[in-house]
Amino acid sequence: MSGESPLYVLENIAAAHGGRTVLRIGALEIRRGEALGLVGPNGSGKTTLLRILAFLDVPASGRLFFDGREMHPGPGNGAGEMTAARRRATLLLQEPYLLRRSVFENVAYGLKARGKRKGLAEAVNAALDAVGLPPASFASRLWFELSGGEKSRVALAARLAVQPEALLLDEPSANLDAESALAVRDAAAAARSSLGATLVVAGHHHEWMKGLCDRFVDLSALSDGRESR
Amino acid sequence: MDYLLEGLVTAVKLLFSGDESTWSAVWATVKVSALSMSVSLALGVPAGFVLGYARFPGRKALRLVSDTFMALPTVLIGLLVYAFICRRGPLGGLGLLFTLRGIAVGQAMLALPIVASLTAEALEGQDPRVRDTLLTLGASRSRLASGTLFEARHAVMAAAVNAYGRVSTEVGISLMVGGNIKWQTRTITTAISLETGMGEFATGIALGLILLLMAFAVNISLSFFRRRAGLALTGGGAS
Numbered sequence: 001m002s003g004e005s006p007l008y009v010l011e012n013i014a015a016a017h018g019g020r021t022v023l024r025i026g027a028l029e030i031r032r033g034e035a036l037g038l039v040g041p042n043g044s045g046k047t048t049l050l051r052i053l054a055f056l057d058v059p060a061s062g063r064l065f066f067d068g069r070e071m072h073p074g075p076g077n078g079a080g081e082m083t084a085a086r087r088r089a090t091l092l093l094q095e096p097y098l099l100r101r102s103v104f105e106n107v108a109y110g111l112k113a114r115g116k117r118k119g120l121a122e123a124v125n126a127a128l129d130a131v132g133l134p135p136a137s138f139a140s141r142l143w144f145e146l147s148g149g150e151k152s153r154v155a156l157a158a159r160l161a162v163q164p165e166a167l168l169l170d171e172p173s174a175n176l177d178a179e180s181a182l183a184v185r186d187a188a189a190a191a192r193s194s195l196g197a198t199l200v201v202a203g204h205h206h207e208w209m210k211g212l213c214d215r216f217v218d219l220s221a222l223s224d225g226r227e228s229r
Numbered sequence: 230m231d232y233l234l235e236g237l238v239t240a241v242k243l244l245f246s247g248d249e250s251t252w253s254a255v256w257a258t259v260k261v262s263a264l265s266m267s268v269s270l271a272l273g274v275p276a277g278f279v280l281g282y283a284r285f286p287g288r289k290a291l292r293l294v295s296d297t298f299m300a301l302p303t304v305l306i307g308l309l310v311y312a313f314i315c316r317r318g319p320l321g322g323l324g325l326l327f328t329l330r331g332i333a334v335g336q337a338m339l340a341l342p343i344v345a346s347l348t349a350e351a352l353e354g355q356d357p358r359v360r361d362t363l364l365t366l367g368a369s370r371s372r373l374a375s376g377t378l379f380e381a382r383h384a385v386m387a388a389a390v391n392a393y394g395r396v397s398t399e400v401g402i403s404l405m406v407g408g409n410i411k412w413q414t415r416t417i418t419t420a421i422s423l424e425t426g427m428g429e430f431a432t433g434i435a436l437g438l439i440l441l442l443m444a445f446a447v448n449i450s451l452s453f454f455r456r457r458a459g460l461a462l463t464g465g466g467a468s
Contacts, residue, residue, distance in 0.1 A: 054365055079370055087367040097358035100380055109376075110366035158366060 005068055007032045007166060007198050008053060013062035015048045023048045025062070028217065030166075035192055035199040037213030039206070044219040046202035047094060050168045053200060054091035055082050067165075087114060089166035094174065096155030098143040103128070103154050106143065110162040127161035128154075130190060132183040149180030156184055160191055166198045167191055173208045181205075185212050236434025243435050250411065250420075255439060258416040261329045261403070262396050265336030269396075270389055273341045277348025277388070278378055292349060298342035303335075303401030310335040310406050327408040332416070335402035340392035347391060351384030352377065386451055393447055397440065417443075 008030040015023040023045030030036055030053075038046045051057040052064065055071065064071045066085055090110070099106050107124040116123070125135040131153040138146075138154070146154065152172070159167060169188060173181040189212055191197045203209050209216075243251040280292055312318055314325040314334070325331035355377065363376045378385070400418045407414030409423060417440045424433040 056361055056364055083367065083369050086364055090367070091361075091365045093358060093361055093365070095358070097356060097362045099359075099362065099376070100383075109363075109368075113367040113369065113372055155362075162367060 005032070006030055007067060009063075009065035011063040011065075013049075013052065013059045013064060015045065015052065015057065016060045017048075021060075023052075023059075023219070025049070025219075030198060030200060032165075033192070033196050033198055034215060035189075035201065035213045037209045037216040038200065038202040038219055039204070039209075039216055040219035040221075046219055047170055049219065050091055050170050050200065050202055053166070054089055054168050055086050056091065087162070088164060089168060090159045090162060090164040091168040092152075092156055092159055092170060092172055094170040096152050098146070098151050098154060100143055102139070102143075103133075103141050103146070104139040106154055107139075107158045107161050110158055114162065123161050124157075127157040130160050131157045131187045132179075133157065149176050152176055153180060153183055153187075156187055160187060163195050164191075164197055166200065169199065169201045169203075171203045172201065173203060173205050181208060188212060232430045233434060235431040237438065239431045240435035240438040243432070244439065250415075251436070251439070253412050254415050254417050254420045254436065255443075257329060257414065258397065258418075258440075258443070261332045261336065261407075261416060262393065264330070264333040265340060265396055266389065266393055268333065268337040269340035269344050269392060272337075273344030273388075273392075274348055274378075274385060276341075277345040277385075278352065278374075280345060281349030281352030282374065282377060292346070295342045295346045295349070299346050301339065301342070303339060303399040304405065305401075306335050306338050307402040307405030310338065310402065314406070326406065327410060327414055329407070329414055332403050332407040332414060335406050336396045336399065339399060339402065340396050343392040343395060344385075344388050347388030348381070348385050351381045351388070355381055390448065390451060394444065397444060 006029040008028070010025050010028040012027075013023065013025040014021055022043065038049060040046055048057065052059050055066075066089070071081070071085060099109060101109075104121075104124055107127050108120050111120055111123055124139065128135045128138055133150065133153055138150070143151075152175075156169075156172070167188060169184075172184050172188070176184065185208060188199055188201070192199050199212065201209060201213055242248075276295075280288060280295065310331065311326070313320045314323060314331055315321055316326070325334060359377060359380050360373065363373050368376055398418060400422055403409070403414070403416045403419045404422065407416065407419065409415050409419040415423075417436050421433045421436045421440075424430075424436065
């Protein structure tokens with residue numbers, strides 16, 4: 001890991017859905033440990049960009065560097081490398097999905113995927129605490145026994161438990177009540193300060209994002225190389 | 230309509246009096262359906278998983294074949310299996326004709342496409358966020374596959390129940406391949422067919438009720454299993 005080098009570097013990235021270009025980025029660097037806000041109207045490519053940064057989708061063209069290494073995703077090409085990268089950068093989906101298991105198993109899944117067996121309960125409990133859900137009353141609940149806000153917080157706890165280098169949040173405050181939105185923001189801020197995680201947050205709630213992000217990028221203007229502030 | 234009530238009373242008597250021929254048919258049904266379901270699940274779930282999860286040339290054609298085979302008439306399966314395992318058939322040396330194992334082969338052929346197609350359908354219709362969630366949590370390729378199937382487990386169980394429904398109620402295969410031999414290959418459905426043919430409606434209805442009770446027991450067990458599986462996954466995480 002090089003000290004001051006950016007975590008992500010994007011060069012001439014373009015993405016298309018159904019033949020229509022939905023994202024075009026000339027150049028973008030995301031510095032290690034920063035909290036970057038992605039703004040722009042619907043359809044400006046915020047979710048697309050987050051999916052590319054999470055190595056879920058492959059850009060149609062351009063170059064993507066992660067921690068100084070150019071990523072070459074694709075079938076049969078560096079599958080292990082992609083899995084390794086996904087274990088360092090994790091995305092909280094806009095509408096989080098909980099696995100059909102208990103809250104404990106949802107939060108522990110990522111740790112088990114990394115081969116961790118010892119200290120699971122402690123790590124899960126710490127992650128649930130971080131999102132404001134008392135483990136004693138939530139860990140044993142099943143996925144259908146939670147409200148929408150609680151589901152989002154459990155999904156975030158699952159990402160926090162794996163202590164990611166990059167935490168990517170797709171409109172995390174959308175459809176959340178005030179308490180859950182605040183809990184999500186506090187947990188993300190704590191992950192940044194305690195783990196040094198890089199945050200990339202897409203959203204429309206500027207007030208909510210202002211309390212978390214220190215730089216904003218307007219995707220609708222990014223192809224011209226402009227930043228909103 | 231008296232014979233309906235009479236059938237109900239006879240069913241209770243046959244079950245609780247320990248009528249040997251009734252229990253012989255019950256055990257034959259249990260044994261043969263357990264065997265055929267084990268085989269069809271062992272082959273059908275992986276096959277359905279591959280059909281619903283993987284993308285490869287010819288997948289749609291295989292799905293079409295599997296879907297079509299879901300509607301295979303039992304007498305046709307019975308005929309085919311009979312042709313293969315009769316003394317002159319290519320598998321005649323295996324000695325499967327007029328045995329429970331022979332019936333199980335036919336019933337497995339009946340259940341296999343049901344299990345495979347419904348499993349494939351469950352995976353094809355799965356929420357795309359399952360894949361995204363597993364990947365964002367760091368699942369490797371093998372964990373992604375096993376996690377995807379695990380998320381579809383309730384639909385796979387429903388597929389198994391559906392297949393069991395056809396297996397336990399079929400007559401054609403049991404009659405043609407098993408020969409309806411008393412104490413050996415007589416199942417509940419072939420016994421019903423025989424009793425009805427002899428005008429013994431009450432006994433036929435009684436056996437039908439027993440079959441219904443068995444289906445009920447299977448469904449109760451599955452729902453118990455589902456509940457236990459859910460509880461087991463709570464993992465005692467609050468500790």
